[in-house]
Structures are given as C-alpha cells and as structure tokens.
C-alpha cells in the first residue's frame with residue numbers, strides 16, 4: 292500500500308467523510324477535480340487524461356499518458372468465456388443490471404486481479420477495469436440486438452473505440468465523426484466524479500468492508516441505476532417523449548411538478564447539492580447544439596427541453612425550491628444525437644463515473660487508517676416492552 296493518505300477517509304457517524312478528490316460549491320455552482328475547474332477540463336482535456344487526474348491526483352506527463360493509453364488498449368478485450376455469460380441474459384434484461392453482474396464477475400474471469408498488494412498491480416487492475424467496462428457495454432448492446440460483436444481497434448482512442456464497437460457493422464461501416472468523439476470525451480469528463488453522491492458513497496461503504504474493487508464498483512453501478520440518481524437521464528427522455536406525444540405543451544407538466552398530490556417530478560431538475568444551475572448542465576446544453584447541427588433533422592425533444600427550462604425557471608415553485616437543470620437534463624439529448632439507445636444512457640453515466648468511483652475507493656485503500664464504515668442512527672421506535680403471548684394479542 293502506498294500509505295500516501297494521512298487523513299481518515301472513512302465516513303464518520305454523521306455520514307460525512309474527508310476527501311481530496313472533488314470540490315463542489317452547491318450555492319455557486321462550482322465543480323473542480325483535484326482543484327482543476329471542470330470547465331477547463333471539458334475544454335482542454337480528454338476523458339482518459341481526466342481519468343488519470345482523478346485516480347492519481349495530478350495530470351500525467353506525456354510518457355505517463357502514453358503508458359496509460361497503451362495499457363487501456365492492451366486490456367480492452369474481454370475474456371471470450373464472458374460472451375457466453377452475456378448471451379444467456381434474458382433479451383429484455385436492463386443493461387445496468389447486466390453491467391453490475393458482469394463487473395462483479397470480472398474477478399472470476401481474471402482471478403489474478405483479486406490481489407491488491409502492490410501499487411503497480413493496482414494500476415493494472417484499474418486500467419483493465421476502465422477499459423473492459425467500455426468494451427462490455429458495447430458488447431452487451433450488440434448481443435442484445437443479435438448483432439455481431441465488434442472488437443476494439445488498436446488505432447482508435449478510448450471514445451472512438453467505444454462508438455465504433457457500438458455502431459460499426461460488416462455491412463455498414465461506422466463513420467467516426469470527430470465532433471461526436473469530442474462530445475463523448477466531454478460528456479464522460481463531466482460525469483467523472485461528484486464527491487459523495489449516492490453511488491460513490493455506496494462504493495466507499497461497500498469497499499470499507501475490504502471487498503475487492505470489482506464488487507465495490509458493482510455496488511456503485513446498482514446504486515446509480517436508480518431513477519432519482521443516474522437513471523434520471525433515461526427518465527428525462529421518457530418525460531420529454533410524453534410531452535411530445537401530448538402535443539408539446541410543457542405547462543401542464545410544470546403544473547404537475549408543483550402539485551403536492553401528484554407524485555410527478557420534473558426529471559433532470561433539482562439537485563441535493565446544487566441550488567443553482569449545475570455547471571455540467573451548462574456545458575452539456577451548449578454541446579446539444581453542436582451535435583444537433585450534425586443531424587439531418589433537429590430533435591423535437593431539444594425544443595421541448597429548452598421550453599421546459601424557460602417555463603420552469605420562471606415558475607415561483609421552482610424558484611422557491613432552487614430547482615435548476617442538472618447534469619441529466621440535456622445529456623440524453625446529446626446521446627440521442629449520437630445514436631446511443633435510451634436504455635444505454637445510464638450505462639454511459641456509469642462509464643464516465645468509473646474513474647471517480649475508482650479514485651474514491653483508492654483514496655480509502657491508500658489510507659492506513661481506512662476502517663469499516665459504520666454509520667449510526669437516531670432511534671425513534673417503541674420504548675422497551677415485554678413479549679405478549681399470541682393468545683393475549685388483540
């Protein structure tokens with residue numbers, strides 16, 4: 292173990308913890324990875340470089356970035372026996388359920404990764420995971436269609452390889468569009484980490500019991516699946532499709548979101564930490580215009596999203612509750628433009644969040660003071676009372 296960490300990264304009994312990875316200011320809409328504003332990374336970095344930054348705490352030198360990219364390429368294939376595993380999932384199985392199961396299963400197909408004794412080995416384990424999760428996501432999509440699996444290519448970068456594995460076909464070669472490759476880099480950079488959100492806290496909590504990295508990440512994937520968390524990007528598109536099908540008028544839906552008797556929430560709006568515009572949403576909204584321009588016809592859902600935002604941000608209920616668009620509000624529009632199927636949206640979120648989960652898990656693993664997390668509670672149940680025999684119960 293590196294023992295680099297001197298502070299206790301474990302959760303205290305109020306559920307908070309110390310971390311040096313991501314800084315968020317919810318009042319002012321600030322997000323920084325290892326001190327670098329996410330806006331600068333989205334403009335100047337790549338997803339692979341940002342993943343290195345999150346995991347290692349600094350930007351890589353050229354030789355380090357080259358080595359990281361070579362390792363990602365070397366470990367981009369998936370064990371052929373895993374295909375049998377994939378092919379036996381029911382066709383309608385949700386990709387997030389498949390991904391969570393497959394990441395957990397990785398440890399059985401690569402037992403040599405079980406050990407976490409050396410930092411060098413941890414680098415290999417981490418790189419394998421980041422590379423294989425991308426391949427497994429594309430593989431599960433192809434298999435779900437009954438199409439031929441496309442293998443990664445050594446001459447393509449991380450994001451280009453993913454798009455090619457998703458959409459290339461022997462009868463219709465995929466045309467790699469530089470704007471889509473850039474958009475995917477930015478999308479995954481923006482999903483990289485987000486301090487102690489639900490799924491990241493799950494990774495740290497499960498990891499604190501000293502389970503291996505794969506099982507901890509599998510727990511994070513399951514938490515992200517929830518429609519209030521990472522599943523929201525899929526729920527946003529479903530909501531926009533419902534508005535489109537109802538004629539496109541957004542006002543009734545904004546009214547429903549205000550109605551306490553209606554369990555309806557405006558998906559993609561509101562945030563537990565941001566009480567202003569999510570800085571990621573600002574960048575993704577701009578990107579939506581770029582990718583839309585590549586399409587032959589504009590996506591009606593983008594017009595609906597823009598009108599929904601305009602109406603909601605003027606609505607007193609949304610103003611009073613500090614409800615603004617979050618990362619999920621426009622991300623689905625961008626992914627639709629790239630041809631990503633809606634059921635894969637949360638998997639896309641998971642691939643982007645993987646470096647953050649690994650960095651957060653590693654922060655604990657690197658600390659000699661890492662101990663089992665054990666949050667406490669405030670008991671509000673019955674006072675002490677005696678057992679009542681069943682015949683005396685009324």
Ligand code: SDX
Nearest residue numbers: 485488519520521523548556557558559560561562563612
């Ligand atoms: C992600 O934590 C992270 O960092 C997560 C994430 C990450 O990168 O990991 O950012 C990713 O999960 C983004 C959020 C995606 N989820 C959605 O878009 C689903 C819709 N949003 C809401 O469910 C809600 O905004 C939450 C869950 C995201 C946040 O809710 P809060 O602010 O923690 O607390 P709350 O649910 O109690 O809401 C407070 C009030 C309530 O009204 P009151 O009972 O006080 O009158 O705000 C209302 C809520 O009803 N409210 C909404 C609303 N979101 C909150 N009302 C209508 N529509 C909404 N979207």
